[in-house]
Amino acid sequence: MTATSTTNATTPPGGGAPPEPGGVVPRRSPIRLLPPGFLPPGLLFALPFLLLFAAFLVWPLVQGLWMSFTDIALTGRGGDFVGTANYAEALADAEMWRTVGHTLLFTLISTVPLVVVALVMALLVYTGLPGQWVWRLAFFAPYLLPVGVVALLWLWLYQPDLGLWNQLLTALGLDRVDWLSDQSVALWSIALTTLWWTVGFNFLLFLAALQAVPDHLYEAAAIDGAGAWRRLWSVTLPQLRRITGVVTVLQVLASLKVFDQVYLLTKGGPNGATRPVLEYMYDVGFTGYRLGYASAISYVFFAIVIAVSVAQLAFVPRKES
Amino acid sequence: MAVQTGFPAPAGARSAAPGRRRAEAGRGGGRLIIGESRLARRLALGALAVMSLAWLLPLLWAVVTSFKTDADASSADHWVLPPEGWTATSYRTVLEQGDVLLWMFNSLVIAAAVTVITLVVSAMAGYAFSRTVFKGRKQLFAVTVASILVPGQLLIVPWFQQMLTLGLVDTYAAVILPQVVAPIMVYILKKFFDGIPRELEEAARIDGAGHWRVFRSIVLPLSRPMLAAVGIFVFIGAWNNFLWPFIVTSDPSLMTLPVGLTSVKNAYGVQYAQTMASAVLGALPLLVVFMLFQRHIVKSVATTGLGGQ
Numbered sequence: 001m002t003a004t005s006t007t008n009a010t011t012p013p014g015g016g017a018p019p020e021p022g023g024v025v026p027r028r029s030p031i032r033l034l035p036p037g038f039l040p041p042g043l044l045f046a047l048p049f050l051l052l053f054a055a056f057l058v059w060p061l062v063q064g065l066w067m068s069f070t071d072i073a074l075t076g077r078g079g080d081f082v083g084t085a086n087y088a089e090a091l092a093d094a095e096m097w098r099t100v101g102h103t104l105l106f107t108l109i110s111t112v113p114l115v116v117v118a119l120v121m122a123l124l125v126y127t128g129l130p131g132q133w134v135w136r137l138a139f140f141a142p143y144l145l146p147v148g149v150v151a152l153l154w155l156w157l158y159q160p161d162l163g164l165w166n167q168l169l170t171a172l173g174l175d176r177v178d179w180l181s182d183q184s185v186a187l188w189s190i191a192l193t194t195l196w197w198t199v200g201f202n203f204l205l206f207l208a209a210l211q212a213v214p215d216h217l218y219e220a221a222a223i224d225g226a227g228a229w230r231r232l233w234s235v236t237l238p239q240l241r242r243i244t245g246v247v248t249v250l251q252v253l254a255s256l257k258v259f260d261q262v263y264l265l266t267k268g269g270p271n272g273a274t275r276p277v278l279e280y281m282y283d284v285g286f287t288g289y290r291l292g293y294a295s296a297i298s299y300v301f302f303a304i305v306i307a308v309s310v311a312q313l314a315f316v317p318r319k320e321s
Numbered sequence: 322m323a324v325q326t327g328f329p330a331p332a333g334a335r336s337a338a339p340g341r342r343r344a345e346a347g348r349g350g351g352r353l354i355i356g357e358s359r360l361a362r363r364l365a366l367g368a369l370a371v372m373s374l375a376w377l378l379p380l381l382w383a384v385v386t387s388f389k390t391d392a393d394a395s396s397a398d399h400w401v402l403p404p405e406g407w408t409a410t411s412y413r414t415v416l417e418q419g420d421v422l423l424w425m426f427n428s429l430v431i432a433a434a435v436t437v438i439t440l441v442v443s444a445m446a447g448y449a450f451s452r453t454v455f456k457g458r459k460q461l462f463a464v465t466v467a468s469i470l471v472p473g474q475l476l477i478v479p480w481f482q483q484m485l486t487l488g489l490v491d492t493y494a495a496v497i498l499p500q501v502v503a504p505i506m507v508y509i510l511k512k513f514f515d516g517i518p519r520e521l522e523e524a525a526r527i528d529g530a531g532h533w534r535v536f537r538s539i540v541l542p543l544s545r546p547m548l549a550a551v552g553i554f555v556f557i558g559a560w561n562n563f564l565w566p567f568i569v570t571s572d573p574s575l576m577t578l579p580v581g582l583t584s585v586k587n588a589y590g591v592q593y594a595q596t597m598a599s600a601v602l603g604a605l606p607l608l609v610v611f612m613l614f615q616r617h618i619v620k621s622v623a624t625t626g627l628g629g630q
Contacts, residue, residue, distance in 0.1 A: 040453070040454070040455040041453060041455075041531070041532045041533075042449045042452075042455040042458060042532075043449070043453075043455045045445045045448050045449035045532065045536070046445070046446045046449035046450065048441070048442045048445060048446070049443060049446035049502075049507060050446070052442060052498070052501055052502050053465065053468070053502050056476075056480070056498055057468055057502050057504070058468075059483075060476040060480055060499075061471065061475070061476065061479075063479040064475065064476060064478055064479040067478065067479065067482070120368075121372065124368055124369045124372070125369070127365055129362065129365055130366075133615070135373055137612070137615070138377045139372075139373065140619070141376075141377075141380070141611065143622075144557065144561075144604075144607040144608060144611055145604050145607070145608075146428075146560065146578050146579035147561065147563045148578065148580065148581070148582030148583045148585075148603060149582055149600045149603045149604045152383075152582060152596055152597070152599065153379050153382075153600055156382075156383070156386065156593055156597060157379055157382065159593075162394075162397055162400065164378070164379075164382050164400075167397070167400045201622060204619055204622050204626070205623060205626055205627060207623070208623035208624075208627075228361060243627075250626070253472075257472055257474055259474065259564060278474050281474075282477075285478050286481075286568065291478055291482070294478050295478050295479070298474070298475050298477075301475070302471075302472065302475050305470070305472060306470065309470060
């Protein structure tokens with residue numbers, strides 16, 4: 001009854017099921033040449049996805065693995081099987097390990113503030129203080145900017161003489177900072193930009209989780225005489241343990257993949273001090289033309305991602321029930 | 322109106338009404354966190370004000386710079402108030418060159434195509450995994466879920482090889498195709514379809530409706546909020562995607578917004594006002610959309626970001 005009315009209401013004019021491939025009815029299959037059940041309707045539904053999945057995920061994954069065992073060049077030359085030579089070279093490549101180090105350091109110094117600041121923002125906004133619309137716009141808006149915009153803005157903010165940050169520091173009587181040209185500072189500057197750019201995403205995840213905390217927990221705690229701080233520490237934060245684990249895992253995976261903002265802010269410089277492993281892969285493959293070796297590096301990177309993910313699973317509290 | 326609701330509807334709320342009700346409850350919880358102390362409320366308000374100002378400052382500064390003359394923008398002595406006054410010349414110059422509008426057009430075409438194809442293909446696959454029976458279904462779904470871990474960057478090199486072989490380098494298709502494979506979206510939609518009660522479609526089945534009919538007329542209409550959430554998320558991702566379009570296109574007329582903007586810096590040299598005008602124009606489309614549909618976007622990110630929980 002309900003179903004029928006829904007059907008009538010939503011079938012577009014011209015009605016009826018269109019003769020798309022998925023529309024094949026299981027029993028009376030028009031594809032009579034094929035044995036019954038050869039292409040079950042379920043498979044037909046999954047087929048468009050499976051074809052694209054095979055063509056643009058599985059096949060490239062296999063092809064990339066194969067390429068990592070060859071000396072193929074961007075020009076198409078080469079392609080001879082070289083065994084594990086690329087991997088041997090990668091594992092002995094000091095520059096690769098240096099860039100892996102940058103990636104791991106960036107992951108550490110970006111993940112901690114990206115989780116903590118997002119949590120603080122969400123707690124503050126969740127208090128229901130007036131101005132909700134403004135707070136959420138301010139914290140989340142940067143996440144919607146294309147990385148090209150982010151890079152232009154922050155190159156200008158970090159500009160040594162005219163940039164806003166150094167102007168403010170000078171106005172306060174402090175020393176200027178070489179944000180992007182000082183080797184010991186540049187990676188931190190990139191982490192700061194990343195914090196500004198993407199914290200809004202984590203903020204929204206925390207905010208959604210806070211709204212799911214049942215009010216009666218607070219009420220019970222209040223009746224028991226728990227003060228505001230007490231309620232924060234013994235009701236709110238324990239309830240957020242699982243979401244904090246999830247956000248941290250997602251953030252670590254995202255930070256490990258850092259490339260865009262580094263490439264656009266410093267090109268990996270100064271003196272390669274900020275070059276992440278993905279940029280090294282890009283440089284080797286698309287600037288140095290060594291696609292085979294670049295593939296090997298990307299599989300080493302993949303192995304690191306998997307290792308970190310597996311290690312993290314041990315720390316994420318399981319979902320109750 | 323929807324925009325001014327205090328809170329995003331919690332994940333899973335199907336319609337505005339329960340969402341709003343729960344949000345009110347949430348506000349109560351929020352008060353309980355902070356307590357009734359006036360001092361605590363003032364401190365929290367102060368912290369919020371300072372943090373949002375800090376977060377808005379880069380954008381505001383870009384806007385301020387973009388309305389200066391290039392000479393004023395490059396003057397260290399008058400960094401707040403420009404002696405030559407405010408002007409929109411930079412915007413005129415940037416728009417007359419037409420590049421930014423072209424990049425927006427390219428981004429729109431590509432992001433729209435990616436979103437539509439991803440939604441259609443993933444919803445059909447989600448339905449297949451949730452509602453139909455065929456040999457190998459469980460194994461295929463397991464492979465799909467496992468592949469969520471594969472970072473797209475890993476595939477950049479083989480994708481490029483593939484596009485060279487197919488002769489698709491420097492085409493829209495090359496930018497679009499690899500982006501429409503979204504195992505995470507298949508997983509999210511499958512889980513959502515699992516939650517739709519089967520009684521609804523059983524009636525239709527008795528009336529002789531096939532899978533396609535059930536999918537189109539029952540499952541899809543009931544999944545509209547989730548489809549919207551997934552669609553918004555995919556669109557934002559495709560609109561802002563940088564690395565792949567950057568690698569697979571070199572023709573300036575195919576540049577997307579994120580790629581095109583990176584060429585601005587080199588083209589204008591030290592003309593900061595024009596550079597900032599381009600950045601502001603590049604930021605506008607999604608920001609405007611966000612202000613119009615804040616509630617939906619907030620909900621989409623919260624739901625999809627957590628894998629549909």
